[in-house]
Amino acid sequence: MLRNADLALYAAKAEGRATSRRYDPRLDEETQERRRLEIGLRHAIDGGELELHYQPLMNAKNGEITGAEALVRWNHPERGLIPPIDFIGLAEETGLILPLGDWVLRTACAQAATWPAHITVAVNLSPAQFRDPTLASVVMSALSSSGLAPNRLELEITEGVLLNDEARTLATLACLKEAGVRISMDDFGTGYSSLSYLRKFPFDKIKIDQSFVRQIPEDSESAAIIRAIITMSSCLGIATTVEGVETGEQLAFSVAEGCDTIQGYHISRPLNEAAFQRVLEVTQPIMPTTVRRYNHELKDALPAA
Secondary structure, eight states: OHHHHHHHHHHHHHTOSSOOOOOOHHHHHHHHHHHHHHHHHHHHHHHTOEEEEEEEEEETTTOOEEEEEEEEEEEETTTEEEOGGGTHHHHHHHTTHHHHHHHHHHHHHHHHTTSOTTOEEEEEOOHHHHTSTTHHHHHHHHHHHHTOOGGGEEEEEOHHHHHSSHHHHHHHHHHHHHTTOEEEEEEETSSSSHHHHHHHSOOSEEEEOHHHHTTTTTOHHHHHHHHHHHHHHHHHTOEEEEOOOOSHHHHHHHHHTTOSEEOSTTTOOOEEHHHHHHHHTOOSOSSOHHHHHHHHHHHHHSOOO
């Protein structure tokens, strides 16, 4: 009875304050499933079940591929490929995010070292990784063992990383940046203090959150926000990436407004390492001339910010 009450208690906590939950047999099933996933993930990290996929980043001005974002996938022996949304949260709650993040970082650096010298790789870092005081040395060790030049590694952080122990986090970022590693702020525009952080730390890139991108060019407010972020970033000398681009219209708008890099399904879905290598062998730009011409037509038709 106490164990079942405990399951109901945690289910209520997960839903927020001022709520209650009765025990349901499904809660026990969910707990058992979570436990199985945790055990499986521990084995996956050491057992070779993880793999990286890469989503290409396209230069908005000439259509050339300039790099890729590394995205981890769990190749489960029974379930097949499991996307990160299904296990990253579990990894953060159980502490497995540290060995998982270390594997992602080292594997991304090692694979990127085999790419052409101008192609970069972006790796996401979680708040839990920034609570590890050895993070900077882990990053430098991954670069050293792989032979990847520091300026070819881009570390992506969200504003949530900066909310905990801001001074130590900024010091770690400064150490990495001084070593030549590039730092970008992911999901920009969704937090409360993004502008103050831009003043406190010289980010190399801002990634505009896809929640705004989904609405363009039809929604004038989203269009105005994206236009303002691109203009502000340009004035600060910070590059911009528009992520989550899924249509030709979104691509055309983003390029017309002067962003630096495009990312999204309209350019390419995440590819396994072998497939991404084949993409890099394509020498011609992937953005057709007709889209470039449409950029100017669309920009003229859009309302001013």
